[in-house]
Amino acid sequence: MPKSDFSGNFFSITKYYSKDQLLALSSAVEIYKKKTKRSSVLFEKSKKLHVNGVSHNIRFFDPYPFVTKSAKGKILVDIDGNRYTDYWMGHWSLILGHAAPQVSGPVRKQVSSCWMHGTVNENTINFSEIIQKAVPVAEKIRYVSSGTEATMYAVRIARAHTRKKIIAKIDGGWHGYTTDLLKSVNYPFEKPESAGLIDDSHIISLPFNDITASIQILQRVRDNLAGVIIEPVLGGGGCIPATKEYMIEIQQFVHSINSLFILDEIVTGFRFRYGCLYPTMNLDPDIVTLGKIVGGGFPIGVICGKDEIMRIIDTSTRGRDDRSYVGGGTFSANPMTMTSGRAMLEHLKKHSVSVYKKIGALGEKARKGLVKSFDGKAVVTGIGSLFMPHFLANGITEVKNASDASMCDTKLLQRYHFEMIAKDSIFFLPGKLGAISYVHTDSDIKDLIEASSRFAGQLNQ
Numbered sequence: 001m002p003k004s005d006f007s008g009n010f011f012s013i014t015k016y017y018s019k020d021q022l023l024a025l026s027s028a029v030e031i032y033k034k035k036t037k038r039s040s041v042l043f044e045k046s047k048k049l050h051v052n053g054v055s056h057n058i059r060f061f062d063p064y065p066f067v068t069k070s071a072k073g074k075i076l077v078d079i080d081g082n083r084y085t086d087y088w089m090g091h092w093s094l095i096l097g098h099a100a101p102q103v104s105g106p107v108r109k110q111v112s113s114c115w116m117h118g119t120v121n122e123n124t125i126n127f128s129e130i131i132q133k134a135v136p137v138a139e140k141i142r143y144v145s146s147g148t149e150a151t152m153y154a155v156r157i158a159r160a161h162t163r164k165k166i167i168a169k170i171d172g173g174w175h176g177y178t179t180d181l182l183k184s185v186n187y188p189f190e191k192p193e194s195a196g197l198i199d200d201s202h203i204i205s206l207p208f209n210d211i212t213a214s215i216q217i218l219q220r221v222r223d224n225l226a227g228v229i230i231e232p233v234l235g236g237g238g239c240i241p242a243t244k245e246y247m248i249e250i251q252q253f254v255h256s257i258n259s260l261f262i263l264d265e266i267v268t269g270f271r272f273r274y275g276c277l278y279p280t281m282n283l284d285p286d287i288v289t290l291g292k293i294v295g296g297g298f299p300i301g302v303i304c305g306k307d308e309i310m311r312i313i314d315t316s317t318r319g320r321d322d323r324s325y326v327g328g329g330t331f332s333a334n335p336m337t338m339t340s341g342r343a344m345l346e347h348l349k350k351h352s353v354s355v356y357k358k359i360g361a362l363g364e365k366a367r368k369g370l371v372k373s374f375d376g377k378a379v380v381t382g383i384g385s386l387f388m389p390h391f392l393a394n395g396i397t398e399v400k401n402a403s404d405a406s407m408c409d410t411k412l413l414q415r416y417h418f419e420m421i422a423k424d425s426i427f428f429l430p431g432k433l434g435a436i437s438y439v440h441t442d443s444d445i446k447d448l449i450e451a452s453s454r455f456a457g458q459l460n461q
């Protein structure tokens, strides 16, 4: 059975496909190799310097990933000069496209002044005022340099605040590589994700969108539950929106036992509207983590929380016994990120109607078009500008959670993405969801649907 696999190794697929299908794939590999000769040589060098040639596991795909030279707007250019229409968009962070002038102008100005000082700065205050207005839970804010750090600290705050130990997450929920949350990410969810994780007994996992089963699990640990952390749209787990009812009931339960409800909006924050997704679900989270889009393409993680909760990290009023020790790090709130983030949010605020209307409509068009292209062979999940096809297999007919997504043919999804890279110069990180940015157009979606129809036609052979 195909398994969801964050490492992205997919050339074991020879086991899965018919001779004709393998022929199509090998022709895609040949086309790819021919057009990415310089990437091939340079990636060999990269492998001598970096483990598996990469600095993030998911960036590897077989036979080797192309090496990017530059990026502008919707286009990624590799060192062989191939131009790809990009739907990966910097781990989905570049909602205005690559090197957006709205961000690069202010960033250039800032870099000509200074880019790092490690002291309190006005840029941070200006940026935080903007976040606070857009995200009501952000009564207090702490910046870090990645989403992983933000979720790591959010969990620590919940444990310190409640003086309880257990954190519940979701099967397939991805919150970064933090030791605490590296559990039940990949199918089969009960299998450890990694060697070297010392104690994961204080992390439990819930089946997404299944309220009865989730509450039963939570009931069992109610006396020691510090909090629940959830993405409103399961991102890495398959681009699957939570139902409003599920989120509300989980929140109600968590609050009824005085535990914390933590929303990870690192993907969803400023993705569908100016602000977070949670107000549209009538939710009242205690902590929200942000990242990706809010950094304007520069490294960021943000912990936003209610004042009464965040005050536990105040080292000026609390000692070791009653504080949660939360840092920020050398590069937290650095002037470059604060400037790029502010430029991004100011632009999104000013143009929120046009940006979100356009990318939402293109997303809708992509989902509908892909469903038609795949003609019953795949379902397409997503919302707004995010979308992801799942090729049906193993009796799965709909995808409501990460388990359903993992039972689908994930190898075929990777092959589909790879063939588009090779044959159509359309780039998705193989196996990952696609994100539409403001720079994409109707004709890009048309091209995507046509390429997908050609791929689907091949499946019938």
Ligand SMILES: Cc1ncc(COP(=O)(O)O)c(C=O)c1O
Residues within 6 Å of the ligand: 091, 146, 147, 148, 149, 151, 174, 175, 176, 177, 231, 235, 236, 264, 265, 266, 267, 291, 292, 300
């Ligand atoms: C929902 C979610 N949380 C946290 C993270 C981790 O963020 P980062 O990669 O910036 O550490 C990610 C990254 O993809 C994510 O999708």
